[in-house]
Amino acid sequence: MRNIEVCVSPELIHLYDTKGKNVVIVDIFRATSTMMAALANGVASITPIMDLESCRAMSPSGYVIAGERNGLTAEGFELGNSPLAYLDNAYAGKKIAMTTTNGTLAIEKTKTDANRILLGAFVNLKATARYLKDQNQDILILCAGWKGKFNLEDSLYAGALVSNLHLHFQTDCDSAIALKSLYESNSHRLQIFLGQASHAKRLQNHNIEADIDFCLTQDKYDIVGLLSGEELIAFEMSGK
């Protein structure tokens, strides 16, 4: 039987073997949720970029650049980090360059060895679970965390994905066992429980409750987000 594991912080990734695995990168507030919103609304691709300057440099090559600092759209950037900006196919067909520190770091640390890198988000939880179930690979869920620490929203998503896959994958990974239980005992009140999270509180201070609500909505989209070369692209699940 295939195996599923969870790494709760990019700072622990060296303890895991990523070779040949399908790696799911999770950064619920808001990088991976925003990326899924963008892909579901027709953007051609998303190139994740570590810092603002490198992202800005991609603008002359025709990329729409997305980035934020301290809760505000960065100077000279067309988009911030809100998933809502991509709705109604607002950027359909465009190539996006997006800064995301934690998410990009997580991708950089795993992309050499992994079989595939996927985006983990509540908005397409079941589609990702279905995709992974149909593959032959072991799974490693990598939580982007917050400045290296364990974070509640990414951990709950990891638990939700393990919960959705536990009939098809075995685990001897303690964080997978713990987070599955954590998700299952709080799934009926996810929003309230996550209201305690340190990162949600920081986001609330920026008046982006609508973003938080969006990021915690389950299964809005039936597509998967995959890394292809340096770009994140959509894989349609319909017809499966």
Added chain:
Amino acid sequence: MRNIEVCVSPELIHLYDTKGKNVVIVDIFRATSTMMAALANGVASITPIMDLESCRAMSPSGYVIAGERNGLTAEGFELGNSPLAYLDNAYAGKKIAMTTTNGTLAIEKTKTDANRILLGAFVNLKATARYLKDQNQDILILCAGWKGKFNLEDSLYAGALVSNLHLHFQTDCDSAIALKSLYESNSHRLQIFLGQASHAKRLQNHNIEADIDFCLTQDKYDIVGLLSGEELIAFEMSGK
């Protein structure tokens, strides 16, 4: 209000400020449980030692040496790592030198800055909670983990301690929030839940179910284990 945090692995300890805090080191299977059994059964002190050789070298100075490799008492050692060996005051009055890789590492990483270092174990959970409640310091619970990874038994103890102290301490630490919930939703079936843990499975392979049962028994002892200089000693809670 004072603050409580949980660090789920010694490999993440650099992300936490330990200065002036009461740090609770947790290594349920079996280092901190065995240490509490020893202290409750009258040993004079326990000196934690990283490796077998350094521990063996303390024998000529009058220490009883305790150490294990691959589930067996190490060659030339009087004791293994089982808490049961210390019952009935079998080593009362003796000074013990004990090897414990994960636990010693956790102590070494925090002892410079911490206000106090305590031993965390289910066998004296409420005594430790009461001691910490009566102090003025913030708390950091440091799980020794397993080879750097998140581990289930240490995390559940951390959640149990947060649960016992949550009326007296606030937290904006996501791992504290998550593990409190994990403990509270599994406290009625701790043994069954922990039966899934990777480390418990490894221990079961060594036929030490009796040790596991002991380590998961709550509140056998009403003393606290504290680091004093290089030695761990007992602090009696009775009369408080």
